[in-house]
Amino acid sequence: MSTARFRVVHAGPLVSIQDAGRIGHMRFGVPASGPMDRTSFAIANTALAQPVEATGIEVSPGGLTLECVEGSVTYAVAGGGFGVVSGGSKFDGWTVATIREGEKLAVRGGSWGSWAYLTFAGEVVCDQWLGSAATHSMSGFGGGLLQAEQTLEVRNAEVREGRVGEISVPDFAKPSDRVHVVTGPQDRHFEADSVSEFFEQKSSLTDSYDRMGVRLDGSKMRLKEALSIPSEPVLRGAVQVSGDGGVMVLLADCGTTGGYPKIATVLPDDLDRMVQCRPGDVVRFVAVSAEEAVEFTRKKSEEKRAWLAELAKPRLSLGEKLLRENLIDGMVSARE
Amino acid sequence: MDVLGYKYVADRGLLIEFATEISDAANEAVIALDHAIGEANIPGVVEVIPALVNLLVIFDPLQTRHIDVEEAVRKLKPEGRDVASEAKTHHVGVCYEDGLNPDLQAVSEACDMSPEAVIKAHTSATYRVCMYGFAPGYAYLSGVPKEIQVPRKPKPVRDVPAGSVMIAGPQGLVTTLKMPTGWSVIGRTAVRVMTGNPEKPFLFDVGDSVKFQRIDRETYESELP
Numbered sequence: 001m002s003t004a005r006f007r008v009v010h011a012g013p014l015v016s017i018q019d020a021g022r023i024g025h026m027r028f029g030v031p032a033s034g035p036m037d038r039t040s041f042a043i044a045n046t047a048l049a050q051p052v053e054a055t056g057i058e059v060s061p062g063g064l065t066l067e068c069v070e071g072s073v074t075y076a077v078a079g080g081g082f083g084v085v086s087g088g089s090k091f092d093g094w095t096v097a098t099i100r101e102g103e104k105l106a107v108r109g110g111s112w113g114s115w116a117y118l119t120f121a122g123e124v125v126c127d128q129w130l131g132s133a134a135t136h137s138m139s140g141f142g143g144g145l146l147q148a149e150q151t152l153e154v155r156n157a158e159v160r161e162g163r164v165g166e167i168s169v170p171d172f173a174k175p176s177d178r179v180h181v182v183t184g185p186q187d188r189h190f191e192a193d194s195v196s197e198f199f200e201q202k203s204s205l206t207d208s209y210d211r212m213g214v215r216l217d218g219s220k221m222r223l224k225e226a227l228s229i230p231s232e233p234v235l236r237g238a239v240q241v242s243g244d245g246g247v248m249v250l251l252a253d254c255g256t257t258g259g260y261p262k263i264a265t266v267l268p269d270d271l272d273r274m275v276q277c278r279p280g281d282v283v284r285f286v287a288v289s290a291e292e293a294v295e296f297t298r299k300k301s302e303e304k305r306a307w308l309a310e311l312a313k314p315r316l317s318l319g320e321k322l323l324r325e326n327l328i329d330g331m332v333s334a335r336e
Numbered sequence: 337m338d339v340l341g342y343k344y345v346a347d348r349g350l351l352i353e354f355a356t357e358i359s360d361a362a363n364e365a366v367i368a369l370d371h372a373i374g375e376a377n378i379p380g381v382v383e384v385i386p387a388l389v390n391l392l393v394i395f396d397p398l399q400t401r402h403i404d405v406e407e408a409v410r411k412l413k414p415e416g417r418d419v420a421s422e423a424k425t426h427h428v429g430v431c432y433e434d435g436l437n438p439d440l441q442a443v444s445e446a447c448d449m450s451p452e453a454v455i456k457a458h459t460s461a462t463y464r465v466c467m468y469g470f471a472p473g474y475a476y477l478s479g480v481p482k483e484i485q486v487p488r489k490p491k492p493v494r495d496v497p498a499g500s501v502m503i504a505g506p507q508g509l510v511t512t513l514k515m516p517t518g519w520s521v522i523g524r525t526a527v528r529v530m531t532g533n534p535e536k537p538f539l540f541d542v543g544d545s546v547k548f549q550r551i552d553r554e555t556y557e558s559e560l561p
Contacts, residue, residue, distance in 0.1 A: 026385045026394070027370075028538040029468035029475075130537055139472060139513050185343040185351050230358045231469055231476070233385035233392030235349050257387050257469030265346035290344035294397045297347045301398055 004071035004122065004157035008150045009104065012062015014211060017124060017143025018117075020053030022132035026256045032236065033134035033142065036115045036211060036252050039272040039304065040079030040173050044117035046308045047076040047096050047167050048160060055126065055133040055143060056119035061109030061278075064118065064146065072100040073157035074121040078167055080113015080276055094167040098159050112175065113276045114209075122157035137211040137253050162314055170307055172269065172300065175276040177202075179266055179283045181239065182293045186229065186261035190241070194222040198263055199285055203247065207279040211253040213240075214275075216283075220245030221263060231259040237266035239285070251275060267293055269300040337365035342409075344402040345392065348382075352409065353390040362389040363466045363478065367543035368414035371422060378408040386542045387467045388476075423464075425545040428510065428527045430459070430501050431556035436524035438493075443503070443520050446486045455550060457481045458522065463508055463546040468538075473512035473530040475540045480508050492516040499525050501548065523548075526559035 018041065021034025035041035035058055042052040057064065059082065074096060077084050082093035085106040091097065093116055099105050107116055126133050126143035133143040146152070187195055203218035221241045234240075238250045240260040249266060250258075264285060266274060274283060288296060343351040352369065355362035370386040373393060380400030385392045395405050432440060432455045444451040463477035480503050488504045493516060496502075500511040502519040509519065512530045529539045540546065551559070 024383050025472075025537070026383055027468060027542060028473060029470065030472045131534070136472065141472070182344065182346045185345050229356070230388040230390075231467065232387045232390050233349075233351065235345055235392065235394070237346060255470050256385055257467055265349075267347055290347065290402050293347035294401045297397045 002071050002157055004073035004099075004120070004154040005069050006066040006152040006154070007069050008146050008148055008152060009065040009067050010106075010148055011064050011146035012060050014058075014060040014137060015062060015064050015146045016058050016135035016137060016211075017055060017126050017133055017146070018058045018135060019055045019133040019143075021252075022130055022134050022136075022142070025130055026233075029256050030130065031136070031253055031256055033132075033136045033211075033252050035117060036275045037079050037117075037173070037272045039269070040115070040276075041117045041119075042304070042308060043167065043170075043173060043311065044076045044078035044119040046311045047078065048074060048119055048121045048163050049312060049314070050119060050121065052308070054119065055124040056117050057124070057146065058135075059107045059116040059118055061114060063106065063108040065104060065106040066099075066152065067104045068099045068101050069151075070101055071154075071157050072098060072159055073154050074098045074160040074163055075105070076119045076163075076167070077107055077116055079116040079173070080109075081111040082113060082116035083108045083110040092166075094169050096163045096165055096167065098161070098164060112278070114278055115275060120154045120157065121160045121163070122154040125153040125155050165315055167311070172273070172304060172307075173276075174273065175281065176270065176273045177281075177283050179270045179274050179285050180288050180293070180296060181237075181264035181266050181270075181285050182290050183264050183287050184262070185265075187263055189224055189229070189261040190263055191222045191224055195263065197221075199287055202282045202284050204282045205277050205279050209279060211251055213248045213250045213254055216247045216249065218247065221247060223261065229259055229261055231257045234258045234262070235265055237268065237271045238262045239264045239266065249274070267296060269297060337361050342406050347397045348395055350393040350395070350402055350405045350409065351390055352393065355389045358388050360464075360478070363464070364419050365414070366391050368417040368419050369409070369412065370542065371417060371419070372412040372414040373409065376408065376412055378405060381405065385467075387469070419543055423544045424541070425462075425547060426540060428501075428525050428546055428548050429551035429555065429559060430523040430525050430548045431551050431553055432458075432523040433553050433556075436553075436556070437522050439502075439520035440522045443484060443486050443522055447484050449483065454484050454522065457484045458503070459548045459550055461547075463548075465540040465542050465544045465546060467542055471513055471515060473538060474509060475529055475538075475542075477508040477510075477546055478506060480506050486520055488518040489520065490518070492518040496521060497524070499528070501525055524556065526556055526561065528561055532561075
C-alpha cells in the first residue's frame with residue numbers, strides 16, 4: 001500500500017471534501033451536509049469499487065486542479081457535464097483514469113451541471129467532525145473547503161487498471177425540469193391561488209446559489225398575512241417563502257430550524273437532479289402525496305441499487321481481456 | 337397538552353404540532369414527546385428535531401412510512417413524564433466587563449435600567465433550552481426576563497465571536513461560531529456549547545435548564561479553552 005500526495009494548484013469557491021453526510025445531529029443544529037448530488041457521488045465511488053460513502057471531493061463550476069507530487073492512484077469523476085484534463089489528455093467527466101507522479105489533473109465546469117465528484121481508490125486524509133468528513137460550508141468544519149497550495153493525501157492508494165474507462169451517464173443523474181414535491185407543511189399560510197400558481201408556473205434558478213440553498217425566480221408567492229411562524233424543524237429540500245414572497249429551496253448545509261413557512265418539500269432523488277441545474281435553468285414543481293412520495297423513493301432506490309450493482313462489477317483492462325482470451329484459448333487447445 | 341396535528345413532510349418526515357403560538361406548555365409537550373420517542377426505538381426512525389411548538393420525526397422511507405410512524409407515536413404516553421426532573425441544570429459563567437459586553441450599555445438605556453440591574457436580571461432568571469437551530473450548537477434559550485427584553489437590531493453586526501452571550505426579545509443564546517448577528521451581546525463566556533468531546537459533543541440537551549453566573553475577567557480568562 002502506498003500514499004499518493006497532491007498539491008492543490010487551483011480550487012474554485014465551494015470545492016470541498018465530502019462523505020455521505022453527518023447523520024444524527026440535527027437536533028443540535030447540525031445539518032447532514034454531504035454531497036449536493038448524492039447520486040453522482042455514489043456513482044463516483046462505486047465506479048472505483050469504493051464504499052458509496054467513501055470520502056471524496058465535491059467540485060463546483062469554479063473547478064479544481066491538482067498536481068500529483070508523489071505516488072499514483074486511480075480516480076473517478078462523475079456528476080454534471082464537467083471536463084477533465086489529465087496527463088496531457090482531455091476527457092469528458094464520467095470517467096475512471098489513473099494519475100501518476102508529476103501529472104496534473106484538472107476538473108472544470110463543462111457543458112452542463114453544477115457539481116462533480118472526484119473520488120480515489122484509497123482513503124482521503126482529512127479532518128473529521130462528529131465522526132464525518134462532510135464539510136459544513138458555513139463553518140468549514142469537517143474535511144474542509146480546499147484552498148490553493150494545500151496538500152492532499154490519499155492513503156492506501158491503489159492503481160486499479162481494471163476500473164479504468166468511461167462511465168455511462170444514467171438518466172437519473174441528469175437534471176430534470178420536473179421536480180416532484182410533497183405540498184406543505186405550511187401550505188395553509190398561502191393564498192389558494194398562490195399555491196396553484198406555484199405548481200403551474202415555471203421557476204428558474206438564480207445565481208444566489210450555494211450549499212445552503214438556491215433562490216428561485218418566478219412570480220412571488222402571496223402569504224395570507226404578514227406572519228411569523230414559530231421557528232420549526234426544516235428538512236433538506238424544503239421550499240421556503242420569505243417575508244417578501246421570495247422562494248428558496250434549502251440544500252445540503254441548510255439550518256435545521258427556521259421561521260419561514262414552507263410551501264412544499266422536494267423529494268431527495270429529484271433534489272439531486274435539481275441541484276445539477278444552473279442559474280437560468282427552468283424547473284416546474286409537480287405535487288405528489290406523501291404516500292406516493294414514499295413509493296417514488298423506494299422505486300428510485302431500487303433502480304439506482306441495480307444500476308450501481310452493475311457498475312460495481314469488475315471491469316477488465318484491454319490487456320487483461322487479451323490475457324484472459326489467451327488463457328481460454330490455451331485451455332481449449334490443451335484439451336484438443 | 338394534546339397534539340394539534342400530524343403532518344406528513346416529503347417522503348421521510350412526520351411533523352407533530354402542539355400549538356401554533358409559542359408557549360412554555362407547548363415546548364414542554366414537545367420535549368416530553370421527544371424524550372418518549374427517544375426511548376421508544378420506533379423501527380425506521382433516524383432522528384428527531386425538537387423545536388418550539390412542534391417536532392419533526394425523520395425516518396428512512398425504505399424501512400417505514402408516515403402512517404406507521406404516526407401510529408407508533410400515537411401509542412406513546414408522554415403526558416405523565418416529569419420533564420423538569422429529566423432536565424439537567426447547567427451553570428454558565430459570564431463576564432459582563434468592558435470589551436466583552438458591546439451592547440450592555442444600549443440594552444441598559446433601552447430598558448431604562450443601570451447596566452448593573454441588567455446583569456442582575458440576566459443572572460437571576462432560569463432559562464430553558466427550547467431548541468437548537470440557525471447554526472451548529474446554537475441553542476435557543478427561553479426565559480429572558482421581561483424587563484430586559486429588547487428587539488433585534490435593525491442591522492446585523494459582523495464577526496461576533498464564539499462564546500458571546502446575547503439576547504433578543506424573550507430569547508437568549510450562547511454563540512458557538514464567529515457569525516453575524518442582530519442580537520444584543522451583553523457578555524462573554526468561556527463555556528463552549530460545542531464541547532469538542534466526542535462522547536458528549538453538545539453541552540445542552542433540549543429541555544435542559546441554564547443559569548448564568550457572573551464571573552470576573554480573570555476567572556473568564558483562566559477558564560478559556
